[in-house]
Amino acid sequence: MDRDLDPDIITLKAGYVIPSPGEVIEGGRVVVRGTRIIDVGPSKTDSDGGVEIDLGKTAIIPGLVNAHTHLELTDLEGKIPPPKSFTSWLRQMVVFRMEDRNRDLSHAVERGVQMSLEAGTTTVADISNTADSFRVLPGLPIRKRVFKEVMSLDPKAVASMLEEAIRLLSGFPRDGLGCVGLSPHAPYTACEKLYRGSALFSQGQDMLLTTHVSESEEELEFLSKGTGELATALKAYGLLGDWKPPGLSPLAFMKNIGVMASPWLLAHCNYASDEDVHIIKESGSSVVYCPGSHHYFGRKAHPFPRLLREGINVALGTDSLASNRSLSILDEMRFVVANYKEVSPQDVLAMATVRGAKAVGMGDRVGRLSPGLEADLAAIELPGDGGGSVLDRLFQPEAQNVFTMVAGRPCYDKHGLFVQKE
Ligand SMILES: [Zn+2]
Incomplete structure (x- = not known):
């Protein structure tokens, strides 16, 4: 790991980020520090100061x-x-x-x-x-x-x-x-x-x-x-x-x-x-x-x-x-x-x-991807682009979860992206 990077910061990049049901960011990123989300938005070329993980053709959704x-x-x-x-x-x-x-x-x-x-x-x-x-x-x-x-x-x-x-x-x-x-x-x-x-x-x-x-x-x-x-x-x-x-x-x-x-x-x-x-x-x-x-x-x-x-x-x-x-x-x-x-x-x-x-009485902490909320999220790998909206693709039978994070901690990482980075 690069010494200048803040080990507490993780930037997750993906084809799509869906911070809440009515919102889709194409080419988006979610920035996490410790257990919480600190930024959500379009991907950018300059660094957020921490580790960067590219989740590829996935949609990052709230856990x-x-x-x-x-x-x-x-x-x-x-x-x-x-x-x-x-x-x-x-x-x-x-x-x-x-x-x-x-x-x-x-x-x-x-x-x-x-x-x-x-x-x-x-x-x-x-x-x-x-x-x-x-x-x-x-x-x-x-x-x-x-x-x-x-x-x-x-x-x-x-x-x-x-x-x-x-x-x-x-x-x-x-x-x-x-x-x-x-x-x-x-x-x-x-x-x-x-x-x-x-x-x-x-x-x-x-x-x-x-x-x-x-x-x-x-x-x-x-x-x-x-x-x-x-x-x-x-x-x-x-x-x-x-x-x-x-x-x-x-x-x-x-x-x-x-x-x-x-x-x-x-x-x-x-x-x-x-x-x-x-x-x-x-x-x-x-x-x-x-x-x-x-x-x-x-x-x-x-x-x-x-x-x-x-x-x-x-x-x-x-x-x-x-x-x-x-x-x-x-x-x-x-x-x-x-x-x-x-x-x-x-x-x-x-x-x-x-x-x-x-x-479940946790509406002020989880359920959306927004700065200040807990970093609970999932990345769903989308099937090939056969038309239809991102949500249509998300609900197709071939779409599957490949990455789960709870309170900033990766808890499931199908492709071992975190292991490769560390
Ligand atoms: Zn029951």
Whole structure:
């Protein structure tokens, strides 16, 4: 390395730089110092004072945000074929959970992170059931918000469950890359007291709440009438106890018990009535649409185009490999672009970047390429110039991520460009 160069400065040059969904710089550069971006603009002949890396025919984009995943389940890849119903999938999940209950799932989390970084994902909102994610993720070079999942329909179990969760959250290192949250699993597995206790604890803390909500028609039936496949399964597992149906939609139930006074990260919202849409909007919550998982369950079109028109923040998630074939947000974007022609490619990229960052409570730090923000980015190698816009090429199946940087640190470098320079 040249002695006159500042080792803290890295200039990344590429065929295109897309600082935010509506902006494209042809022949651009991103300058990074330490963990942050200090400049973004067209390439220039004079040096920025540090190392220069030419990423060639790529588009540098903001690092992708996976706003809903369960990395502890990465080993369930391909294990559960598309089921005939959501409850039948849940029953198979229970079997795997029982088999895994004494297993250390660290390797699954590590593998999930590796797959994410290789796919250009720089931030994950990860839901931890076993707490293995809480142990492993602090040491891994990806930005994360880790949620402790809690579930019980029995109000008597809530106090000790929340105490244990809070202990876990308090011990998580909130360094530059990590922060936490709490996740009452879903309205069919978490009672009113658990939702309220979680919301109460989160108040005034640097935390976020997330939940699976309005995911299946079975959930809607269970909440409104207490009947159906979910009721049968929960009863068989001895989990139903004295629980009574609120007679409302899942979102109306959450509003009714007073927990929608602050914004949530709402996973799925696959079924949303006019009243539900109003509840989401009024609470300022974000919705995570998980295209691969939605497709796996054979569901009808997701209502996210309407949610976007209503001004609701919508992000993208992969969910876990127990209900999806990929942990790649780039794959999820491709699916959305191919199947929802009424949504612009810019909107789709926004859902995976700036909107995702906002959804996980990091909108002021990542999600765009702008001076002062954290240097989280990906470089996508574009297929040959067969016409079409840069975004059209970005979403073609041949486009692939070749370089990922998190907080100024290269975390995936397919062509070994950094090694060659050092
Ligand atoms: Zn999930």
